Amino acid sequence: MNLDGRTVVLTGATSGIGQAAARLLAPHTGTLVIQGPQPASEVAALIKELGAHTEVHYVAADFTSFEQVRQAGAEIRAMVPAIDVLINNAGVPGTAHRQVTADGNERTLQVNYLALTLLTEILLPAIPSGGRIVNVSSTTHRMVSLALDDLNLAHGYDPVRAYAQSKLAILTYSLQFAQQVSDRGIGVVAISPGVISTSLLHQMFGAGGARVEHGGRRIAEAVTADVPTGTYIDDGEIVAPSEEARDLSAATALAARTASLIPS
Template identity: 30%
Template sequence: MARAAPRLGAAGLTVLLHGRDPDKVARGVAEVRAAGGTAEGLVADLASLAEVDRLAAAVAGRDDLTILVNNAGVGFGPPGGAREESADGHELRWAVNFLAPVRLTTALLPTLTANAPAKVVNVGSIGQAPIDFDDVELRRSYDGVTAYRRSKLALAAWSLDLADDLAGELEGRLAGGEVSVNCLHPATFMDTQMVHDYGAAPRSTVQEGGEATLRLILHERGTGGFFDGDRPARAHPDAYDPEVRRRLRAMFGSAATGKAQTHEQSDCR
């Protein structure tokens, strides 16, 4: 998203750029400003729920926050890599790819609702795998690819579930405008550090993924969609399964109401 940020600034949006590395954040802000846009930088490590909360607190209540893009992600890691944990003791891919966007979006929903019409865009992957609810965080038999794909299925399922929730609230109770929620697979094996870390040959450019994400941010008007690039697509069948959604809700609470039931719950690594 850092490469797309100048385009967002040029479109007249104030861009709030997040990252873990202060120098990279500063460079991103400078690029937006050099392109004639307005930008601010925010530094936080989304592998820590305390820092997710701090990030949310820094922007909650802004009257110009109308689009939230959850783009942070941890990839497969090197082949055969060991299991890693977040600052809170969660499997790292589960923490950053799923728990952090859930936590951040939940915290910012009141602000987005107040500023509606608003959007949540979750950058996921078409590479998804069923969740073993008896071993969600792969404590027994770890594999980085499986961990990544489980986190992306959870993100897709939660995105679609949240979209349904918010559409129902709009019909019944919300006085403001719509908050749409969509999820996308921007491109396959883009030329990024996470792909190189795994040792895979890139199949797509970062520009291709950026263009697909920009289209969703700037032009998509619907909600509850999953996209493969710029095309409507289907997520893994489990993402539409009411029982999968129910079990995720039982673990993490309702993101639509913000009633998180557990602390288990975005800057590429």
């Protein structure tokens, strides 16, 4: 996809690989809408930097709140008439001790996965044929199975398990969603950006990893890559997702559980 004059929406754009991706994408887009949890005043320097290359809009939203996700979706719909690329990158690590949002969900699951599905649903009518959705998953999806009877991990919570399950949920959802929107000509690509040296990585796994620019580049590459819908790209290589991520019955059960956790 050629991004000249196109509108790109990028969540989780104010830190880590999201910020790196925003810097890479800005010179090539017509309009860039970025989201982060901070007030605009706290990211004014980044907005100004990106604005030197393209038209930039900023939406502040804390994804621990479904109300704020809905408000963000409404703001974005009002800002731009159409969205050519939606990049769902916002994510948090699992916390040392289980935290529950005001909406009643385990924090990692809500921010990383449930908010992603809700925002995508809100923005989908604005994505035209030929548009693309890029969902940021992780190779950690291979470490776990979906706890379909306990997605919120009320039992057996562990920060790495919480994070890995949220990324498995993203990938499982992405593969199914790719089929659902294929007749509209919308492509869905899921990626693992690689092992990146971010505070998220360090909090759960210790030091190590590539520079954030590497992860940002992987996101930017996924936007323009000539790949079929439903493709999973792990650190630049097209690979098969885990068997569970490709399990249709698990995807169907996940969709039902997801709907039950997001109030209408």
